[in-house]
Amino acid sequence: MNLNLTLIAQALAFASLIWLIARFIWPPLLNAIEERQKKIAEGLAAADKSQESLAQAEAQISELLREARTKANQIIDQANARANQLIEQAKHEAIAEAEQQKTLAQAEIQSATFRAKEELRRQVADLAVAGAEKLISRQIDGSAQKALLDELAAQL
Template sequence: MNIGFTLIAQAIAFAALVWIIATKIWPPLLNAIEERQKKIAEGLAAADRSQKDLAQASEKVDELVREARTKANEIIEQAHGRANQILEKAKDEAVELANRQKAAAEDEIATAVFRAKEDLRKQVSVLAVAGAERLIKREIDANAHKALLDELATEI
């Protein structure tokens, strides 16, 4: 064998191999690599968008939590105010009821005092009549002298 012929044959075989790789294998391989790069770029872009969306959602959640806390505090303040109003109203009603009961009790006491005075006047008039009867030793007709007895009762 001739070394020159072997080298030329090997060079032709190598050139054919390079040509086959460059035309048949390399373009699909580059296309696959480019598609993979595009998918990776899209994935990174989607990840960035997701991070931005997550940050926005987190800010929105924080804002909603702040609003909810503010509203909760307002509701609590309103509830305290309403409770104070109810307590004040109940106190006012209790004071009013106590005043009415006191007035009713005073009226009852005044009525009882008046009745007691009337009973006492009647008893005094009966005693006065009995005393006068003993003094003059004769019986006085209570019906006949009713006007006199009433006048005597009012004076007492």
């Protein structure tokens, strides 16, 4: 065997193998690699886009939370103001009711006092009439009159 012939045969086999690989295997392999690179690039772009979307969503959530806290504080302040207003209104109503009851009690006291005075006047008038009857019915002398007046004063 000739070494040159073997070397040429090997060179031809290697060249045909390279031609087969370059013609049939290499283009689909390059296409697959390019497709994979595109998918990876798209995935990275989508990841970057989703990161941006996430950052925007977090910013929106922070803004919404801040607005919600502000509104909640406003509602709490309004509720406290309304509660204070209701307390003040209840105080004024209680004071007015107390004044009305006080006025009614004073009127009742005055009425009772007037009735008591009238009853006292009636009793004094009755006693005076009774005393006058006794004076008239007895003989009028100084000592009897004085005793009768003392008795009348004791009854009063």
